[in-house]
Amino acid sequence: MMRFFFRGAAALVFLGLVGCVSTPPNPVGASSSESRAADAIIDRWIEGLGGERAIRKLASLETRQSFQFDPGARKMEIHMRKVASGNYRFEGNLSGVGELAEGFDGRTAWRENPSLGFGLIPTQELINTLQTDDFLRPLKTRLMYPRRRKVADETLGGRSFQVLAMGGRDGVTEKWLFAADTGRLMRVERPPLNSAGTPIVMEYSDYRKVGEFAYAFGTERTEGANKITMRYASVRPNVPIDQKIFTPPADRMREAKEVERILAKHLDAIGGIEPLARISTRVITASVEVTTSGIKLHTTITQKRPNLIVSEQDMPGMGRSSQGFDGRTGWSSSDMQGYRTLADAELQSLVSNSDVRVDAQLRERCPMRTLLGERDVNGRPAYAIKLASLQGVAGTYFFDKENGRLVRIESVFNVGPQSNLRAALDFSDFRNVEGVIMPFVTTMTNPAMRTVTTLESVKVNVPVDDAIFRPRKDD
Amino acid sequence: MIHRFSPAARWALVLLVSILTVRATEPEKEKIPEADWPDVRERTFTEVWQTVNDTYCDPTFGGVDWAAMRVKYHAKLADSTDKAKLRDLLQSMLNELRRTHFAILPREAAVFTPAERTRIGTVGATFARVEGQIVVAKVHPGSPADLAGITPGQVVLGVNGFTMAQLGSWLTQAGMSESRSSFYLANYVTGWLRRPVGTEVQLALADAAGGAKEVKLTCAPHDGAWSEPLGNFPSLPLEMTTTRAPDGLAYLSFNLFTPSLMKGVRTFLRSLQPGDGLVIDLRGNGGGVTVMAPGISGWLTTKEFSLGGMSLRQGFMSFAVFPQEKAFTGPVAILIDSGSASTSEILAAGLQEEGRARIFGERSAGAALPSSFKTLPMGDLFQFAIADMKTPKGKVLEGEGVAPDQDVQRTRAGLAAGEDPVLSAANSWLDRERHAAPANAAGAGTPKIPAESKPR
Numbered sequence: 063m064m065r066f067f068f069r070g071a072a073a074l075v076f077l078g079l080v081g082c083v084s085t086p087p088n089p090v091g092a093s094s095s096e097s098r099a100a101d102a103i104i105d106r107w108i109e110g111l112g113g114e115r116a117i118r119k120l121a122s123l124e125t126r127q128s129f130q131f132d133p134g135a136r137k138m139e140i141h142m143r144k145v146a147s148g149n150y151r152f153e154g155n156l157s158g159v160g161e162l163a164e165g166f167d168g169r170t171a172w173r174e175n176p177s178l179g180f181g182l183i184p185t186q187e188l189i190n191t192l193q194t195d196d197f198l199r200p201l202k203t204r205l206m207y208p209r210r211r212k213v214a215d216e217t218l219g220g221r222s223f224q225v226l227a228m229g230g231r232d233g234v235t236e237k238w239l240f241a242a243d244t245g246r247l248m249r250v251e252r253p254p255l256n257s258a259g260t261p262i263v264m265e266y267s268d269y270r271k272v273g274e275f276a277y278a279f280g281t282e283r284t285e286g287a288n289k290i291t292m293r294y295a296s297v298r299p300n301v302p303i304d305q306k307i308f309t310p311p312a313d314r315m316r317e318a319k320e321v322e323r324i325l326a327k328h329l330d331a332i333g334g335i336e337p338l339a340r341i342s343t344r345v346i347t348a349s350v351e352v353t354t355s356g357i358k359l360h361t362t363i364t365q366k367r368p369n370l371i372v373s374e375q376d377m378p379g380m381g382r383s384s385q386g387f388d389g390r391t392g393w394s395s396s397d398m399q400g401y402r403t404l405a406d407a408e409l410q411s412l413v414s415n416s417d418v419r420v421d422a423q424l425r426e427r428c429p430m431r432t433l434l435g436e437r438d439v440n441g442r443p444a445y446a447i448k449l450a451s452l453q454g455v456a457g458t459y460f461f462d463k464e465n466g467r468l469v470r471i472e473s474v475f476n477v478g479p480q481s482n483l484r485a486a487l488d489f490s491d492f493r494n495v496e497g498v499i500m501p502f503v504t505t506m507t508n509p510a511m512r513t514v515t516t517l518e519s520v521k522v523n524v525p526v527d528d529a530i531f532r533p534r535k536d537d
Numbered sequence: 538m539i540h541r542f543s544p545a546a547r548w549a550l551v552l553l554v555s556i557l558t559v560r561a562t563e564p565e566k567e568k569i570p571e572a573d574w575p576d577v578r579e580r581t582f583t584e585v586w587q588t589v590n591d592t593y594c595d596p597t598f599g600g601v602d603w604a605a606m607r608v609k610y611h612a613k614l615a616d617s618t619d620k621a622k623l624r625d626l627l628q629s630m631l632n633e634l635r636r637t638h639f640a641i642l643p644r645e646a647a648v649f650t651p652a653e654r655t656r657i658g659t660v661g662a663t664f665a666r667v668e669g670q671i672v673v674a675k676v677h678p679g680s681p682a683d684l685a686g687i688t689p690g691q692v693v694l695g696v697n698g699f700t701m702a703q704l705g706s707w708l709t710q711a712g713m714s715e716s717r718s719s720f721y722l723a724n725y726v727t728g729w730l731r732r733p734v735g736t737e738v739q740l741a742l743a744d745a746a747g748g749a750k751e752v753k754l755t756c757a758p759h760d761g762a763w764s765e766p767l768g769n770f771p772s773l774p775l776e777m778t779t780t781r782a783p784d785g786l787a788y789l790s791f792n793l794f795t796p797s798l799m800k801g802v803r804t805f806l807r808s809l810q811p812g813d814g815l816v817i818d819l820r821g822n823g824g825g826v827t828v829m830a831p832g833i834s835g836w837l838t839t840k841e842f843s844l845g846g847m848s849l850r851q852g853f854m855s856f857a858v859f860p861q862e863k864a865f866t867g868p869v870a871i872l873i874d875s876g877s878a879s880t881s882e883i884l885a886a887g888l889q890e891e892g893r894a895r896i897f898g899e900r901s902a903g904a905a906l907p908s909s910f911k912t913l914p915m916g917d918l919f920q921f922a923i924a925d926m927k928t929p930k931g932k933v934l935e936g937e938g939v940a941p942d943q944d945v946q947r948t949r950a951g952l953a954a955g956e957d958p959v960l961s962a963a964n965s966w967l968d969r970e971r972h973a974a975p976a977n978a979a980g981a982g983t984p985k986i987p988a989e990s991k992p993r
Contacts, residue, residue, distance in 0.1 A: 085741075140732065198610075286787040352768065352913055354592075354909055355767075355768040355770070355909045355910055355911060356768030356769035356910070356911065356912065357767060357768030358768070378765065378766075379764075379765030379766055379767045379796060379797070380765075380767060380796045380826075381796050381799070395831075397796065397799060397800070398796060398799055398826075398828050398829055398832040398834060398862040399828065399831060399832045399859060400803075400832065400835050400836070400859060401859075401861065401862075402859035474852075476858065477852070477854060478854060478855065479843075479851075479855055479857040479974055480843065480846070480853070481846075481853060481854040481855050481857075482850055482852055482853060482857035483669065483849070483851070483854070484851035484853035485851075485852075508849070508851055508852060509591050509592050509849070509851050510592045510594075510849045510851075510852070510909070511848060511909065511923070530960040535862070
């Protein structure tokens with residue numbers, strides 16, 4: 063599909079800024095004359111880009127561009143090199159992430175960041191990127207949008223546009239606006255994915271001739287209040303590019319394979335995916351003791367697929383508190399602080415814990431890894447791996463060398479709004495519950511405090527009424 | 538991200554206590570078998586030193602060579618032949634940090650069960666620093682102090698045979714600056730008069746005419762509710778007053794931030810009507826469970842904000858305030874004095890900086906460090922600060938306190954006459970705010986201190 067792309071917009075794919083979710087087909091009925099009229103406009107557009115012959119001869123492309131996410135935010139500078147076969151290398155400084163390099167050598171797609179580590183790019187993500195960056199993409203417009211129809215011309219800002227309704231293979235019909243005078247594509251509107259969504263609008267400007275090609279040097283993507291601006295600083299078609307730059311570093315590839323092996327062993331150590339997949343509900347009761355202050359409380363955590371959770375605490379002398387997510391609202395209620403809804407990192411933290419399969423999702427959730435070597439954890443050798451997503455570092459995870467179990471996490475944990483705590487979680491007393499191997503004791507250690515959480519019971523697939531996950535304003 | 542940090546553990550972490558404790562009582566001697574004492578003493582010393590070493594929020598210990606302190610005080614450990622001497626030694630070592638919320642509290646003086654409530658008796662009087670002296674601020678009707686003829690405004694000259702000058706010098710020796718130590722004297726006197734029920738205490742007083750007298754009092758049980766213990770944080774006697782005058786002037790006072798009082802506070806705040814004005818009297822309130830400050834604030838606001846935050850050695854926790862439905866949005870006046878400490882200061886400073894309350898009275902104690910309590914091998918309780926506290930604007934409360942928006946001093950004569958100029962000023966301001974027109978402050982009169990209602 064059109065994918066609301068910036069050419070060479072892999073960075074946006076990484077950041078989740080580009081996404082197309084299929085919606086039910088909404089065919090654009092088109093008579094043959096309407097279709098022919100549409101194709102004539104597309105032909106004129108392709109001709110303006112340099113023409114089919116030149117596009118087919120495009121062997122390589124080197125671009126430098128900047129992205130601006132908010133008017134006041136720091137610009138993201140990107141250097142992209144790619145060849146017609148699809149191999150590419152991207153280097154950029156992403157906000158909040160830092161220097162990121164990414165490449166595809168025809169076999170392996172990879173990315174690397176000094177703080178997040180090294181990771182292999184999932185196949186689906188690679189396919190999306192390759193589609194977006196396909197040199198022949200303009201020539202494939204008819205293939206990707208089988209239902210095309212010319213509709214009434216429009217005037218925007220005093221300028222006249224020819225308009226096409228483009229019915230894509232994903233069932234979504236986009237509106238493409240071409241400048242009547244130049245034939246250039248100036249604007250694409252994609253309807254909201256649902257009634258609560260907002261349309262996505264791409265605007266192309268500042269077309270410049272580069273050799274025999276024409277590129278829009280300015281692009282704006284608007285979705286509701288969010289606007290991203292991209293500007294090319296330079297575009298160099300058909301420059302010689304050394305194929306070696308697409309190849310991942312050999313040492314990092316070896317490390318990635320070793321990490322994959324460790325994570326696969328961990329998956330086996332928890333019993334594999336199957337036992338977790340059989341769990342629809344889980345109710346855990348546990349005691350929590352803050353050993354440094356003598357405080358004890360009792361907690362019950364109830365989970366239900368796909369992502370419902372409620373955690374209830376009862377502390378002598380302190381009263382009750384509970385937190386939950388009912389699929390729509392994350393909430394917290396306590397005798398001391400009353401009721402509130404959860405947002406941001408707090409909500410993310412709760413929801414991350416809601417899925418009973420979370421233990422089996424390390425690989426998916428943390429695609430960036432750094433093998434730190436072997437460490438001693440409570441007298442046993444363990445592999446230390448720094449795990450991260452593109453949003454940040456999850457922490458250092460320690461896996462028992464012999465049995466593959468996750469025995470420690472060292473991380474900075476969210477403990478409330480604008481609150482975080484650097485701590486180590488140690489897992490012990492592993493037991494089998496319906497095929498799932500889980501730690502019954504978790505010890506949290508921070509210089510200021512230490513808590514020990516001991517599971518008292520774990521029940522799976524018991525009936526759980528959805529009502530218990532709903533916000534408890536009156537508690 | 539993968540988190541795995543259970544909400545329950547997260548909830549347990551916020552249960553820090555910010556309360557200014559004073560060890561001034563001489564508890565009953567509890568014997569530890571002589572043969573065991575050297576080992577218990579050593580382990581206790583190590584526990585205290587190590588706890589500070591591991592948890593103190595500033596890894597540089599504010600410039601104090603903490604490792605050297607171990608050597609210095611360990612050299613004197615053999616001289617600690619009993620628990621009292623060991624307490625003094627440990628307290629001296631902790632005083633090197635020159636921070637509040639580091640205290641060794643005799644287990645014998647702490648209350649954890651209803652049966653232990655006779656461990657703390659009271660004379661039924663509270664004290665405050667007025668006109669540079671420690672004076673009787675309030676006398677509870679029917680209490681030993683009341684029956685002995687003690688009245689507000691009388692000056693305290695000494696306690697149990699020690700003069701105020703001696704008590705003050707001990708505070709100075711304990712590392713308190715001279716200017717700050719005077720602020721703590723009222724707390725110190727209160728502490729010295731908390732003894733096991735039935736214990737006789739002596740109080741030297743001077744009346745308005747300057748005549749001195751010595752009074753013997755027998756500590757009586759607290760005749761009200763007690764807080765529930767929270768882990769190693771013991772039970773304490775509770776006092777709470779809630780009144781709402783027909784004209785809409787509401788008054789809330791409590792002596793301790795504790796979950797046991799939260800329901801009563803919440804119910805009272807929810808009962809206030811649009812157009813009311815609220816006084817929260819934190820004078821003499823030494824603090825308590827820190828999270829209660831944002832909890833109360835949530836009933837006084839329609840928007841989310843922070844009362845500030847605490848920096849741990851490895852972490853930061855914000856005292857976020859979450860607005861509650863039907864929160865009271867009328868004007869709020871907070872009363873403070875030098876006895877207002879810890880959580881009282883966090884609440885007052887946070888609401889002041891947010892512009893949600895106007896502060897009346899005298900500068901607060903400047904003792905606001907979130908702390909934790911642990912039990913030592915010798916059986917005593919060890920209170921240790923684990924974080925530094927800053928207001929939303931980054932102001933440090935420890936050693937500084939909260940400066941009132943309107944400085945109002947009490948006088949001995951006023952106390953003797955049953956007047957409360959601080960409350961009067963607050964009420965005048967509330968009247969003006971409520972009616973959005975200048976009021977004649979003098980015409981508002983000097984209200985009497987509201988009668989006390991004890992939570993049961």
